[in-house]
Amino acid sequence: MSQDLLKTPLHALHVEMGAKMVPFAGYDMPVQYALGVRKEHIHCREQAGLFDVSHMGQLKLHGPNAAKAIEALVPVDIVDLPQGKQRYALFTNEQGGLMDDLMVTNFGDHLFVVVNAACKEQDIAHLRANLPEDVELEEIEDRALLALQGPKAAAVLSTLNPTVAEMVFMDAAVIELAGIECLVSRSGYTGEDGYEISxxxxxxEEFARRLLLKEEVEWIGLGARDSLRLECGLCLYGHDIDTTTTPVxxxxxxxxxxxxxADGERAGGFPGADIILDQIATKDVSRKRIGLIGSSKAPVREGAKLFDADDNEVGIVTSGTFGPTKGQPVAMGYVKTELAVIGTEVFAEVRGKKLPMTVEKMPFVPQRYYRG
Incomplete structure (x- = not known):
């Protein structure tokens, strides 16, 4: 099995560091290290965590019409994205469903696009099928992607180049770090301040070892990455959002x-726009994504059915774990729209028992992006 899995450029270093490796999106990836998931989670919240996210797809779009071309595939503005800025985007399909979520950065001479590992091949095919001939899609195969996250991330990375401290959330730049030319954005998937570094x-490996020499930095695996993003209310594609889910x-x-x-010449213009804009206008959807807090200590996992007080099935959990920072079980899922109200009590079925949970506003812990 593991022989068939792809490996990131940092695979040997993970093994050397004693990581527990698991299959993830076709790659052999570290789920945890010696610290364990809970301590890794807390370390990232308190100091700085280093994540290998090289399994993600890194792409470049070249050509004067690149922004216009990708804007036709997503419901966000790309044409007016300033140079040195990054934006979160969604690929939608003709039914208004979500094909993937992605990050788009304007580096001036090209757009830099990062897509999810499990959707990489599909997204590349989608782009190739829809980009005009004057836009060139370049698949980047020779770069790793690292994330340095946490309240000490800026101080740590500033020791390699102080200019990174001047960046704010969603800024991006080509920056030399430890003598290596890197593509750096001040962003991440933990809710903490931090950077993603191509x-x-x-x-x-040389770069990662340099960061790991800092006492504030520890490797963080997929396990803590999941609990960190869930506490901060961030969706995981293929779980909390997918092709059957609209943005509404x-x-x-x-x-x-x-x-x-809005009404105007720029309204719509992306796949499934009619369906999505109608849902926005009428607020007519049968279900909504919500955050849930458990009152017991038992975590509620993905797939748990949700019931109302009269034992009617009303929804499902799409992500769930015990939140080490929150100190309570946290989850997100979908319920009937009328129940998507803060304070509503529902019951999650776990091993035959109905555990009470309360609809709560997300994020469950404050996001601490640095906005200047």
């Missing part, structure tokens, strides 16, 4: 640029 594959059902209206959903 580094040449042959320099990735997924409570992702903030990810649709206002000009694309």
């Amino acid at each position: 580094v040449p594959a042959e320099k990735a 059902e997924a409570s992702l209206l903030w990810a649709i640029s206002k000009p694309r959903r």
Whole structure:
């Protein structure tokens, strides 16, 4: 099995560091290290965690019409994305469903796009099928991707180049770090301040070891990455959002640029726009994504059915775990729209028992992105 799995440029270093490796999106990936998931989670919240996210797809779009071309596939503005800025986007299909979520960065001479590992091949095919001939899609195979996250991340990375401290959330730049030319954005998937760093594959291990020399930095695996993002209310593609989910059902209206959903010449213009804009206008959806807090200590996992007080099935949990920072079970899922109200009590079925949970506003712990 493991022989068939792909390996990131940092695979040997994970093994050397004693990581427990598991299959994930076709890659052999570290789920945890010697610290364990809970301590890794807390370390990232308190200091700085280093994540290998090289399994993600890194792409470049070249050509003067690149922004216009990708804007036709997503419900966010890309044409007016300033140079040195990054934006969260969604690929939608003709039914208004979500094909993937992604990050788009304007580096001036090209757009840099990062897509989810499990959707990489599908997204590349989608782009190739829809981009005009004057836009070139380049698949980046020779770069690793690292994330340095946590309240000490800026101080740590500033020792390699102080200019990173001047960046704010969603800034991006080509920056030399430890003598290596890197593509750096001040962003991440933990809710903490931090950076995502694209580094040449042959320099990735050297760069990671340099960061790990700092006492504030520890490797963080997929286990803590999941609990960190869930506490901060961030969706995991393929679980909390997928092709059967619209942005309105997924409570992702903030990810649709206002000009694309208002009356005007820029409204719509993306796959499934008619369906999505109608849902926005009528508020007519049968279910909504919500956050849930458990009152017991037992975590409620993905797939748990949700019931109302009269024992009617009303929804399902799409992500769930015990939140080490929150100190309570946290989950997200979908319920009937009328129940998607803060304070509503529902019951999750876990091993034959109905555990009470309360609909709560997300994020469950404050996001601490650095906005200047």
